[in-house]
Amino acid sequence: MNIIQIILILLVAGIAGMGSVLDEAQTHRPLVACTLIGLILGDVKTGIILGGTLEMMALGWMNVGLAMAPDTALASVISTLLVINTHTSIGEGIAIAVPLAAAGQALTIFVRTIVVFFVHKGDDFAQKGNYRAIEWMHVIALGLQALRVMIPTGIVLALSTSAVEGVLKSIPTVITGGLQIGGGIIVVVGYAMVINMMDVPELKPFFYLGFLFAAFTKFNLVGFGGLGLILALLYLQLEYSGKNNNSQAAVASAGSSQQSNSSADDDLDDDLDD
Amino acid sequence: MQTIQTGQKKVALTNKDLNSMFFRSLFLLGSFNFERAQNMGFCFVMIPAIKRLYKPGKERNEALARHMEWFNTHPWLTAPIFGVTAAMEEEKANTGKVDETAIAAMKIGLMGPLAGVGDPLFWGTSRPVLAALGAGIAMTGSIIGPLLFFVLINAIRLTCKWYFLRYGYTKGSEIIQDMAGGRIKKLTEGASIVGLFVMGALVSKWTTINIPIVATKINGKTQTVQDILDSVMPGMLALILTLFVSWLLKKGVNPLLIIFAIFGLGILGKWLGFLG
Numbered sequence: 001m002n003i004i005q006i007i008l009i010l011l012v013a014g015i016a017g018m019g020s021v022l023d024e025a026q027t028h029r030p031l032v033a034c035t036l037i038g039l040i041l042g043d044v045k046t047g048i049i050l051g052g053t054l055e056m057m058a059l060g061w062m063n064v065g066l067a068m069a070p071d072t073a074l075a076s077v078i079s080t081l082l083v084i085n086t087h088t089s090i091g092e093g094i095a096i097a098v099p100l101a102a103a104g105q106a107l108t109i110f111v112r113t114i115v116v117f118f119v120h121k122g123d124d125f126a127q128k129g130n131y132r133a134i135e136w137m138h139v140i141a142l143g144l145q146a147l148r149v150m151i152p153t154g155i156v157l158a159l160s161t162s163a164v165e166g167v168l169k170s171i172p173t174v175i176t177g178g179l180q181i182g183g184g185i186i187v188v189v190g191y192a193m194v195i196n197m198m199d200v201p202e203l204k205p206f207f208y209l210g211f212l213f214a215a216f217t218k219f220n221l222v223g224f225g226g227l228g229l230i231l232a233l234l235y236l237q238l239e240y241s242g243k244n245n246n247s248q249a250a251v252a253s254a255g256s257s258q259q260s261n262s263s264a265d266d267d268l269d270d271d272l273d274d
Numbered sequence: 275m276q277t278i279q280t281g282q283k284k285v286a287l288t289n290k291d292l293n294s295m296f297f298r299s300l301f302l303l304g305s306f307n308f309e310r311a312q313n314m315g316f317c318f319v320m321i322p323a324i325k326r327l328y329k330p331g332k333e334r335n336e337a338l339a340r341h342m343e344w345f346n347t348h349p350w351l352t353a354p355i356f357g358v359t360a361a362m363e364e365e366k367a368n369t370g371k372v373d374e375t376a377i378a379a380m381k382i383g384l385m386g387p388l389a390g391v392g393d394p395l396f397w398g399t400s401r402p403v404l405a406a407l408g409a410g411i412a413m414t415g416s417i418i419g420p421l422l423f424f425v426l427i428n429a430i431r432l433t434c435k436w437y438f439l440r441y442g443y444t445k446g447s448e449i450i451q452d453m454a455g456g457r458i459k460k461l462t463e464g465a466s467i468v469g470l471f472v473m474g475a476l477v478s479k480w481t482t483i484n485i486p487i488v489a490t491k492i493n494g495k496t497q498t499v500q501d502i503l504d505s506v507m508p509g510m511l512a513l514i515l516t517l518f519v520s521w522l523l524k525k526g527v528n529p530l531l532i533i534f535a536i537f538g539l540g541i542l543g544k545w546l547g548f549l550g
Contacts, residue, residue: 018304022300022301022302022303022304023303023349024300024301024302024303024349024350025424025428025431026423026424026427029405029423031405031408031409031420031424032423032424035412035417035420045415048412048415048416048420049412049414049415051409051419051420052408052409052411052413052419052420053409053413055405055408055409055412055423056480059402059405059409059480060397060473062397062401064393064397065346065389066308066311069529070529070530070533098533098534098537101533102530102534109308112307113307113308115305116307116309118307118314119305119307119309119310119313119314119342122305122314122317122342123339123342125338126317126338126342127339129331129334129335129338131321131324131325131338134314134318134321135321137305137314138301138305138315138317139304141304141305141306141307142301142305174544174545175541177544178540178543178544178549179537179540181484181540181541181543182537182539182540183537183540184481184482185481185483185512185536185539186533186536186537187480188477188481188515188536189532190402191476191477191481191516191519192516192517192519192520192523193523194394194397194402194473195473196523196524197398198394198466198469200463200466203463203466206467206470206471207470207471207473208474209471209474210470210471210473210474210475210477210478211475211477211509211513212474213474213475214475214476214477214479214509215478215507215508216508219475221406221407221410221472221475224471224472224475225399225403225468228399228469228472229468231467231468231471232463232464232467232468232471233464235464235467236460236463236464239463240460
């Protein structure tokens, strides 16, 4: 590795670290971060394959409310780095990535706690009308999130490759193979997170419908997306038109809440007609 | 009132201010913290508007301080809230008729419903679908996979953020009636249906569980436990496991613990030969 590669790797580490908190451009997702590291190290193919493998494990890992998902930024950057530099397999990559995702999560929680201090500083600056200082507080907080991934990456870069390789190669195959099996199953945790987020009992049948369709047909994902969209539109049409008729038929018995509902629905129908 | 009408010129945000807010909103979560979540990020995005609308002094300081309060919603769907907030601040600066509590109430009133739409729509559907699509291609070693994911997800994100900021600003506080009209509820339901449907498909097709134990041997043809399960219903184990994990998560079990347990199971299965 030459000095330019080292600088670029640290740069990608920083971008992934910031991406992990911002959740905007998705640079922290394995599919992007692993590919970039692979590109820098001259083995983009390994980067892409590892990225795809880790991405499949992490589908549905997300930050909702104040809950933090395991961190894909640190896991992607360091695991790709080690797999390519020590010429180990994807299985070893997963073995490294999993504990790193946990470590990365702990680190981001740590940073998000420290940032409280900068926010209090920001309060003081707001009182004084010093908007530029508030901007700085915000940017420093973001910078800490970049360092959170850059520093561990730097430490790994400083380690001797042969020593790391020795450690990785000494992992018994039953462990790496087992982790690879686990990697195929682990994705259910993400699915479960997504399902719990949309926890509406009367919509649950759509989940089972999707499952059955996939089990017995050969639709691809685009097909499922389109089918899901059509089902959603049909459901909404039926649900809301049904309510409208009912409330018109039974105005006398309907409570005030029912009436306000139906008037809202009329607005919606008007909107839809636009 | 008279001084306002005669003494002061009407201030309005320029296109440049809105562009600057859009650009800043791409860094909204930079100072996410456990005390007030996206509060300083919100203030950071509002700064161009505050600078334009309030001269240095008490009013500007108050404006900065009121956007340092607790705020948290889906980062991509903050755009309409920024738009409306900007419109309300503009009215406040010009007429003084909007008070602080109205702005705070609007922010709090919108962030819940918008998170309700954004989480299933973006985190629950768009991202997992595009990521699974991209990852499937990536596992063959093709750069198309990562590119497809990155380009499409960002096209969706930037379009939403750009359009809804302007939509919120033009509509102003009218947007609150939009939300109350049940449109948000419809959107949330619709997004959840697509999300759940696609999740069901993913559970079945994009989970790899294989039990290679030989169950029967007839005329030299071996049949593993997995073959039998697949002939009953493909993906059955994945479904059971997903529902079990969903239940565990609802019980408050830490997801990382579950992840490590599954890896433990994988190693055990490999060692004893019941998983492959």
